[in-house]
Amino acid sequence: MVIGNPPYGAELSKKEKSIYKKLYPIGSSNTAQLFIIRARQFLYLNSTNCFIVPKSLAYVSTWKNTRENIKDNLTLLIDCSKAFEHANLEMLIYLINEKSKIDSYKTASFEQRKYLTKVNKTLISLFEIFPLGVKDEELNLGIKIRKNIGEKLTDCGKHIWGDIFYKEIKQEKSDFKVLGGKEIQKYFIKSKPKGFISKYLTLSIKSKIQENSILLQRIISCVSGERTAICGSIIEKDKERYRVVNTIHQIVCKPYLSNRLILGILHSKVLNWYCYAFVFAKARLSFQFSGESVGRIPLPKLNDKSLCNEIISLVDKILETKALDSNSDTSNLESKIDSLVYKLYGLNSEEIKIIEGGEK
Template identity: 25%
Template sequence: MASLDKWRVVLAQNIALRNKNLEEDELNFVVQHTIDRIIFLRIAEDRRVEDYGELQKSVTSGDEYYQNLLRNFYIADRKYNSGLFDFDKDKISTHISIDNKVIKSIIEELYYPVCPYEFAVLPVEILGTAYEQFLGKTITINTAHRAKIEEKPEVRKAGGVYYTPQYIVDYIVKNTIGKLVEGKTPKEITKLKIADPACGSGSFLIGAYNYLLEWHLDFYTKKETLAKKDKALTPTGALSTSIKKQILLNNIYGVDIDVNAVEVTKLSLLLKCMEGETQASVEMQMELFHDRVLPTLDNNIKSGNSLVDLDYYEDQFDFKDEKKIKPFSWQKAFPEVFKQGGFNCVIGNPPYAQVTDKSLVIYFNEKYFHQDYQQDLYLLFLEKYKHLLLTGGMLGVIIPNTWLQSIKFRNIRKYLTTEFNWKRILHINEHIFKAVVDTHVLLFEMKGQAINNKVVIDIFEKNRIKEHQTILQNSFPNNGDTINILSKENEKKLFEKIKNLSNSIREVSNVYNGVKPFEKGKGNPPQTEQTMKEKPFVVEDQEKPKGKNWLPLLRGSLINRYVNFWNNNSWIQYGEWLAAPRDPKIFEAKEKIIIRQTSDSIIATLIEANIICRNNLHILISTSDNHKFLLGILNSRLSDFYYFQINPERGEVLAEVKKQHVEQLPFPKNASKKQQAEIAQLVEQLLHLNAEKQKTKLTSKMQQLQNHIDYCEDKINKIVYEIYGLAEEEIAIVEAN
């Protein structure tokens, strides 16, 4: 539906040109509503609820096509009562002008042969996907009152809009709402309250509504007597209009800070409600029951900031940001829900973004008590959910996996382990939001942790979900320590054994981050936009430049295990003008270990003095000058196994070895001098063999060198196993990992 963007552009530009009195918010509103109304009526035509070609007629006669269109909208209001066509609330649309050619071009694109879609069979979910991209942009007006479509700043920063895949929606709905309706009757389900606090285009609420529709249809199909009593089924065996409306109004709630997102959610839900209706069923509804076909959703789907209550106004004397912040009271918005204690189920995909607004940072610091480090919206939502759920309510959300693995998020982790019963976690081994984050799906119950509560860990890989293991929740640390949900019981025991026989790397060496050359506003003098663009202090793929302070520069992609690929072709002009230079003494050290940051395992080698390392490398300097022995330990399979226990990112696209991970790695307490000397000697050979391998061009010689490398690495692994006294079954665990 790329047409959505095109229609918005032509409508926005023409309406802004013809209606100079409109402000930005008003322009966004009228463009959104005009498109929504046209799409609704066009889909109604293909579903045979409206006469085919009604919209076309509005652009074939008369002088003002937009006025013809408005007449269609008024008729629709009398028939549908959906709020979408409510001109008592919409005081803008009836007082604007739009050129005929603009209206005609949009309408013509909705019909054959220009339009490729059969709207009767177009799933609402597909429409939602198209609208998700639409919602990532906004209309702005310049001083000449000309309209321009721009990506929202938060979307631009995130690299785009990312729609939640349908299988994630289905998994969450099935394992939350599916559990809540088990053994219930339709009467009992009328009390079930389901919310998405950041509903976007409505994908989760559509999933929830569709699940309840199918559940009710299945129930009434099997219970004919009750179906007749409740007037639940039509003569063709479909759910009646009244039942579909009841479900929507009784069960489905949503909030979004974006008013346009709220309108899209309403549109999607109303189209879902109207599925299966015909012109005859609509007319019968109006004649027999004097009731219009669709409900108004104004009391169910609302716009506001789910995280900021009305107490934001306290101590606020400047309200210029009120429109942007949009304080919102859940209790005042949904009093019938909180009269029963809260929602039975909260689902969704909260936004992932750091909070930068100063007033919000202050507010969240005062009102949220389980946050650490930088405030992130998804972590704030994790804290908020408890206050939206009643006791025993279900939570189902998809969020970044950092909540479990980042050392910085101790408080929120402790909060979640103690305040919720964890039911299921889906670990997603594939990168479903391109260029953004790796994710988990959480399915929690709002109760304090039960003593023997079992957590099912599922894994999504190769396009299917499979059960990985079941763990007792009380086996996880509840003090805020990081949690590895993939680690099995025998792996945990071995991890603890290794840990008890080791010092941490931070106890035997100093670990440093590499140099960050460029960042706007950093360095002396502060770097500018031009500095960022020209990058004058770094040269790649050329010989050493003339001038002072030029030193070899090493980056993560230029190293591998026991090898350094630098070839006199990468240089940095070192000094205080860099964004984040390090103490020169770090690089002057005679010998040091470097570890690649962008990796899902430990990749380390040894370098000599006066080589500068970029910030995608970590630098490790031993306090006892035993770098070769230490390098052998770091590159061993045992170290790799240990690393996976503290940071289980194996196979993930954005996997990162962070400085704090390196500092936690094991260094054996009880290695004999002989064992240390043997490993150091083997490392010496590996450094030489890998260097030789880089020089050779003969395949046969390369293979011979690789065989020798494999032999040396195997020998190091065996010595490491001896140092830690591993039994055969323990070695098997390490090797399998």
């Protein structure tokens, strides 16, 4: 048996990285991942390895090869959340047994001190993560949402991070207003920009706001540390007066897709619940939109034009209301959007209760 709490994020010299890259070809020099691979080399038939490691193992793209390395022998995953008081990381405990391949693993919650469900390993390829800390009913609902999709978010248009020109940003008024992630709020843009830049500064196309686009905070956070909160808005009036930095994730929707429709879906309770549970493995700190995470987000089928048009109309009303007063209460309109998006995903009343219960 190999048990431990391996070092993570330890600094390695270039020489050490080169050596470990050859010894452990997993595409990463993260020391926790190196220890995981090394631990397996000590295991014999029916022996066990149990480590407490960053929750990144469950969902982060740079840990993908390590997930592949251990998944066949994985028997248990425990969600430990923020296990150590002075460590700014969420953790999990994994247990692998070096015997013949196992077709499922158990997942449990350290906070709740109980076993939650058994996860069939075919679901790892479906969700592209290690589902972690979910109950039976959550897992079944996640499967339904993931399988009953029109396309993934990555397919709805072009995804662009803003440009990098922080050193050129000034606080004195100039030709263009600069926006960063903090200026993007749910359905509105803060009145005070990040700063200003001159029109004589040469920037790439990434800095410009495109037609039919959505501006999202690239760094995603959780509300009260409990659930994912995607945050975005739309700028159409005088958009040429703005430039954006790379803390903004811009989606340029395809011509046949309304940016208002996609924005309404992205802000819905069901999609944020799904992202929390099955894109970011119930992580409660911050994470970001990336090529891989965007590719895991399922959009519903958009065949019901009546429902889609209702969502577009409601989003229009919210944007207009927030433009007049960003402090306006639009919760009633947002609740109506939630109800319509539930219908797009084909959810029944019991399934909605699972999501609404998870919002508390």
